[in-house]
Amino acid sequence: MAPTLVFDVNETLLDLSALDAPFDAAFDTPNVRTEWFAQVLQSALVTTVLDTYADFSQIADAALTMVAARHDRALSEAERRAILDTVRRLPPHPDVPGALERLASADLRLAALSNGAPDVLHAQLDHAGLTPFFDEILSAHAVRRLKPAPDPYHMAMDVLGVSARDMGFVAAHTWDVAGAMRAGCPATLLLRSGVVPDPLAAPPDHTATDLHDLADQLLAA
Missing domain, CATH: 3.40.50.1000 (HAD superfamily/HAD-like)
Structure with a gap:
């Protein structure tokens, strides 16, 4: 040992399931939280493979922008903050x-x-x-x-x-x-x-x- x-x-x-509520409120579509976190991990792994760096908060925010674009959804600042602030809680x-x-x-x-x-x-x-x-x-x-x-x-x-x-x-x-x-x-x-x-x-x-x-x-x- x-x-x-x-x-x-x-x-x-x-x-991370605590994020479901703000994601559901922002997107009105199920499973977007899991899509977002998969994008976070993909983007983080890309920075590792390419030997570049962005901090994880930047990656999380960028992944949220990507997922919103996929869903043709323009997030308000309040919706974005509700999601990212929940990550801290x-x-x-x-x-x-x-x-x-x-x-x-x-x-x-x-x-x-x-x-x-x-x-x-x-x-x-x-x-x-x-x-x-x-x-x-x-x-x-x-x-x-x-x-x-x-x-x-x-x-x-x-x-x-x-x-x-x-x-x-x-x-x-x-x-x-x-x-x-x-x-x-x-x-x-x-x-x-x-x-x-x-x-x-x-x-x-x-x-x-x-x-x-x-x-x-x-x-x-």
């Missing part, structure tokens, strides 16, 4: 607070590593009541490269003062798990709804249905 666990944030810890998935408490009580060192801009990341974790669980809250903005580029994972190792093999990584994104493993970290794929392993990627070191399942596995090891 790695003595330090580092968690991705959006979808891994925080529930996402609730945790129900399993998260209790499982993090279990892991912290087992003397594991916990940290968060997100592509989110620092101000948004801290606002998210404060609102969700998760900040006290983490020894470090780290943003890829510090190295101006987004996961799954190796730089954010290496930055986390440097800040935490641990080797790759001693930094377990947990995410509900196959690309994020693949990036952490490529950086040398043992990684867990969290099987949130709709998440399945990528057959083209190296198998994750662990899979877990939720964070309590992960805690069960780690604390029994």
Whole structure:
């Protein structure tokens, strides 16, 4: 069991379904929130592949503009703000607070590593009541490269003062798990709804249905 666990944030810890209400109000069409977040991830991955940089808030805003154009919808500033401001106020998935408490009580060192801009990341974790669980809250903005580029994972190792093999990584994104493993970290794929392993990627070191399942596995090891 790695003595330090580092968690991705959006979808891994925080529930993006809270965005459905402002998206539904703005678009009056179902599933636009999932379309938008897929565009956010695509745009973020493109910046990584091209070795360019835009912070995650810029990417989220640009993705919203793209999705609105696809739907031939001119968003008002109030509608745009209602969506983007809700990103700062996402609730945790129900399993998260209790499982993090279990892991912290087992003397594991916990940290968060997100592509989110620092101000948004801290606002998210404060609102969700998760900040006290983490020894470090780290943003890829510090190295101006987004996961799954190796730089954010290496930055986390440097800040935490641990080797790759001693930094377990947990995410509900196959690309994020693949990036952490490529950086040398043992990684867990969290099987949130709709998440399945990528057959083209190296198998994750662990899979877990939720964070309590992960805690069960780690604390029994």
